[in-house]
Amino acid sequence: MLIQQTLSQLRMLRLNAMAEALEHQRDRPALHELTFEDRLGMLIEIECQARDTRRIDRLLKQARLKVSAAPEDIDYRSSRGIDKRQIASLLTGDWIQRGQNIIITGPTGAGKTWLACALGLQATRHGMTVAYRRLPRLLEDMDIAREDGSLPRFRAQLQKTRMLILDDWGVSKMTARGRQDLLEIIDDRVGMLSVVITAQMPVTEWHVYIGEPTIADAILDRIVHNAHRIELKGDSMRKQSKI
Template identity: 55%
Template sequence: MLYQPTLQALRQLNLTAMAEALEEQALLPQAQDLPFEERLGLLLDRELSARDQRRLTRLLKLAHLKHHACVEDIDYRASRGLERARMRSLIQNTWIRQGQNLLITGATGTGKTWLACALGQQACRQGLSVRYLRLPRLFEELQTRHGDGSFGRYLNTLAKVELLILDDWGLAPMRGADVRDLLEIIDDRVNQKATLITSQLPVNHWHDYLGEPTVADAVLDRLLQSAHRLELKGESLRRHRDPDTTPKVDPS
């Protein structure tokens, strides 16, 4: 097949990265000396790499992560209570694929939200869908959805997300309707999809926070039965921020 028709065919097949790589090869005399199989392999590698990057960009856009955080920048200072071996296990994302949960607790400023976003970004890098939501904003959204009749569709959307991050659990009071809506969300995900929760409240205070005893029992039974727990310790990292440096952890 001639060069120009080949480029046109690649673009018609939406193999744009492969077409660009072929054009680059045509400008490199040394590429002409490579065996056909090696040149083809280089073209395919370029296309696969471009598709992976597009998928990551799309997943990160849909995730709405609060922080641009990555697991390579996790702060493992001993005072924080993070164990490298345990984090290596979580970073592999087996817990997400098995529909398990992760509960991150600790005082304000210890980096809960940042760590959650770093794990969310890592999940996106491995091709998993993620959605970050602050719990107070989620309840506002659910009230609106009840009013316009789209509540069921929204629940179905959340149920399909492979990692749902619920930030600021316990930050604001919950109404009875909020607790019941939360049960619907959690029930759709139990043993199927993973949920990550960050909270200043210790887990043993969550039952009182949820308020309605029967519904609280149901929510916590579903959340805790297959949950990993991380408790971040130490003083607020904001107090130790060096104004002349960029901290690895954006504490929140």
């Protein structure tokens, strides 16, 4: 009777994984030979693992990453131009703690979005908030938010995100309003929050793409000089996956 009361209290305290593990221990006589401290430690570890899993699942749902990609599956073939030591350093998450950025460039299909999403997944494992946005769609959404009066709330939500992935940089024409909105987004993050940018266009062409020299200088100064660069090479990974 006491064990049922304990199980009920554990569930009331939302320690569901611990409750299930305790029931599992009851059905495993071999575990009864362990000390009380060892069995309690096992229960606590299982509860912590379950909470970590739920936390990561919640962060991933909020991130809305475009593709399912994991760091363990990164293709390090030399032809792709990926420095394994650089990636290992980035996977620690220290660059996010320092408010630094990442710029991933390369041809169509080289795996830029995939790699950005793998880094996003790793950030959630470190308990950090992540958001994936295509830059053209983000600027459109800001226009809509401006029209309906929700722009301050929209920007506040972006500021709560430790790692913002801006995919498809340079694929659509930059408008005057888009330049200003982009500057505001980047300026809100300088030195505190991180940006990951993926682009087919090399960084040397970004100034011309943004257009207005003063704003272009301001945006690039806030991004490029505090960024880790990854230049992907090789044939399209999409074509290779069909072989």
